[in-house]
Amino acid sequence: xxxxxxxxxxxxxxxxxAEKPRHAGMSRRxxxxxxxxxxxxxxxxxxxVTKVLxxxxxxxxxxxxVVPGGWLFFTAEEASVVDAIVDRLIPADELxxxxxxxxxxxxxxxxxxxxxxxxxxxxxxxxFSSNPLPTQGxxxxxxxxxxxxQGLAALAAYCKANFGGRGFADLSAEDKDRLLAGMEKxxxxxxxxxxxxxxxxxHANTMEGFFADPIYGGNKDMAGxxxxxxxxxxxxxxxxxxxPNKPYTLPPVGxxxxxxxxxx
Amino acid sequence: xxxxVKTNWTGTRAWLRRMPMRRIxxxxxxxxxxxxxxxxDNFVEAGRGRALVTAGDCVACHTAPGGKPFAGGLALQxxxxxxxxxxxxxxxxxxxxxxxxDDFARAxxxxxxxxxxxxxxxxxxxxxxxxxxxxxxxxxxxxRSLDPVSNSxxxxxxxFPFSIRSSMAxxxxxxxxxxxxxxxxxxxxxxxxxxxxxxxxxHCGACHTPLNALGANKADRYLQGGQIDSWTAxxxxxxxxxxxxxxxxxxxxxxxxxxxxxxxxASGPMKDVxxxxxxxxxxxxxxxxxxxxxDRGAAGGPAPTPVAASDGRMKVGEAIFxxxxxxxxxxxxxxxxxxxxxxxxxxxxTQDDPASLIHIVITGGQAAATATHPxxxxxxxxxxxxxxxxxxxxxxxxxxxxGNAASPVAADAVKAIRGKVTGPAD
Numbered sequence: 001x002x003x004x005x006x007x008x009x010x011x012x013x014x015x016x017x018a019e020k021p022r023h024a025g026m027s028r029r030x031x032x033x034x035x036x037x038x039x040x041x042x043x044x045x046x047x048x049v050t051k052v053l054x055x056x057x058x059x060x061x062x063x064x065x066v067v068p069g070g071w072l073f074f075t076a077e078e079a080s081v082v083d084a085i086v087d088r089l090i091p092a093d094e095l096x097x098x099x100x101x102x103x104x105x106x107x108x109x110x111x112x113x114x115x116x117x118x119x120x121x122x123x124x125x126x127x128f129s130s131n132p133l134p135t136q137g138x139x140x141x142x143x144x145x146x147x148x149x150q151g152l153a154a155l156a157a158y159c160k161a162n163f164g165g166r167g168f169a170d171l172s173a174e175d176k177d178r179l180l181a182g183m184e185k186x187x188x189x190x191x192x193x194x195x196x197x198x199x200x201x202x203h204a205n206t207m208e209g210f211f212a213d214p215i216y217g218g219n220k221d222m223a224g225x226x227x228x229x230x231x232x233x234x235x236x237x238x239x240x241x242x243x244p245n246k247p248y249t250l251p252p253v254g255x256x257x258x259x260x261x262x263x264x
Numbered sequence: 265x266x267x268x269v270k271t272n273w274t275g276t277r278a279w280l281r282r283m284p285m286r287r288i289x290x291x292x293x294x295x296x297x298x299x300x301x302x303x304x305d306n307f308v309e310a311g312r313g314r315a316l317v318t319a320g321d322c323v324a325c326h327t328a329p330g331g332k333p334f335a336g337g338l339a340l341q342x343x344x345x346x347x348x349x350x351x352x353x354x355x356x357x358x359x360x361x362x363x364x365x366d367d368f369a370r371a372x373x374x375x376x377x378x379x380x381x382x383x384x385x386x387x388x389x390x391x392x393x394x395x396x397x398x399x400x401x402x403x404x405x406x407x408r409s410l411d412p413v414s415n416s417x418x419x420x421x422x423x424f425p426f427s428i429r430s431s432m433a434x435x436x437x438x439x440x441x442x443x444x445x446x447x448x449x450x451x452x453x454x455x456x457x458x459x460x461x462x463x464x465x466x467h468c469g470a471c472h473t474p475l476n477a478l479g480a481n482k483a484d485r486y487l488q489g490g491q492i493d494s495w496t497a498x499x500x501x502x503x504x505x506x507x508x509x510x511x512x513x514x515x516x517x518x519x520x521x522x523x524x525x526x527x528x529x530a531s532g533p534m535k536d537v538x539x540x541x542x543x544x545x546x547x548x549x550x551x552x553x554x555x556x557x558x559d560r561g562a563a564g565g566p567a568p569t570p571v572a573a574s575d576g577r578m579k580v581g582e583a584i585f586x587x588x589x590x591x592x593x594x595x596x597x598x599x600x601x602x603x604x605x606x607x608x609x610x611x612x613x614t615q616d617d618p619a620s621l622i623h624i625v626i627t628g629g630q631a632a633a634t635a636t637h638p639x640x641x642x643x644x645x646x647x648x649x650x651x652x653x654x655x656x657x658x659x660x661x662x663x664x665x666x667g668n669a670a671s672p673v674a675a676d677a678v679k680a681i682r683g684k685v686t687g688p689a690d
Binding site for chain 1: 579583591592595650653654657
């Protein structure tokens, strides 16, 4: 559980560097320290299991629920830009709330402070192809934390230079959409960073946040699930299957339940 | 009685293999204490004793988690403090190697050690006093056939004033009647055999009877249900509402033999009783116990009024049940035969004491695995997903749906049990 007393330490840990570093936004030492701070189940070392099963009966691995409020990785400036991007990717409309109102930025912020943010479970030593085949998967030494930090800085610089000193959040909806479309195609050239890499990161994480269980901070009130009719963490549908052509009426349920379970 | 030996014959193999060596050792080592040589050939006696030790489930308490069987060291939690169970292997220094059969019978019948000091009734001598001397000797003969295990146990862990063992003399005066089992001449031999097992070695009443403030079973509530380690030990009188009233003799036998009957599955401490003891007992003894329990009479509280379905707790509980429990226990509470326990009409669900329901929702649990039903279905724990209010609501719903009726459960009751079985909810 990340409680608020850890937050200032966490913010300091992930604060952007005062000067642009030569290689990455984070030294190996601080990354390791971060990993030690954040990772409860280390993926770094393989465990050899012999003679016994590597679990105990009735064990549960509860997810520490994300508590919304504040930012652990993003600066306020970065968060407002991510808010503005995700609000264009999945805008609120007549079908329901969009990504911004569903807490997707909080979801991304918390994911970036965890093992995902450091690609802790991926081989990250290279070599990396400069012209990879699509089948070669990830071909970059940059972790998600570095992609966001450097990519958002490059986007800010691009907007400042091309939109009369304004930031991304201050652009009109049309300008935002045009810029995002250009980033998606890679037509927009940022100084020192791939605009496409930033777009792909935010785009993928926005969908994840909008449709992941609300316990991770996004998909607030199961808005994403209600939109597509996903039933949530139910796993037995015999009663429904026995009633073909009748509407499915049960509300979605998350790992922490649903409103009819009462106030947590 | 020869039937007992025969039925347990196959399970005795490991013990049989050790016998020749033991006899050789006994014949050659003159340094062995005289007591070990007392029974020159106790093969049949020890075999009979082994079956009786199974019926008494001695291994359950006299074995520490991960420890050697019968070497003691389990901390029994009592309202007065923890009592460490003694080593009853024939080790001279740390076990009962220096005891005689008379010493052993005195412990069983009077709750006293060879030196006269008193045992605590956590050792159920209040029940074992009914065991015949012949059976006590057979049990002793079996225990002497075990490998001696050196395991020193601190036997004085109770705090003052309970540390004064002589105070048990007063306790015995209030709650203990010594004396072997007296068969009822007006009842069948089978009934009396069942009574002997249930009231003696089986010591069923130790858990299935509520305790008074001094830790004694309440005589006027005998077998009407109790609580052990935050699990409910249900009413096992023939009471229609809370007891075995709707169970047939065959149902009871099947439950004790397989851990399952009438759609319910043994869990908690009864799972261990079934696995270690009753599943290994001869069918004739199980039937005798069932006949006794069914015929001795009914006693229980008045039938409660069900909580109305319109109650707020019931509505919340229903939502949680449908979303969380119904996948296995089925929307109708019928469960799936032999895999997922039935909740509709299950007496453990509607006991006045809801401890087992709360406990298993918080921690999950595994059912008994027996030779006939080896699967041992598992219930996952929900303590991390449901808070005290939510568990109280879903348990109240289960206790008052599909024809069930039982008192509603308050969040405080859940909180109390959660505090004993896990840390607090987050």
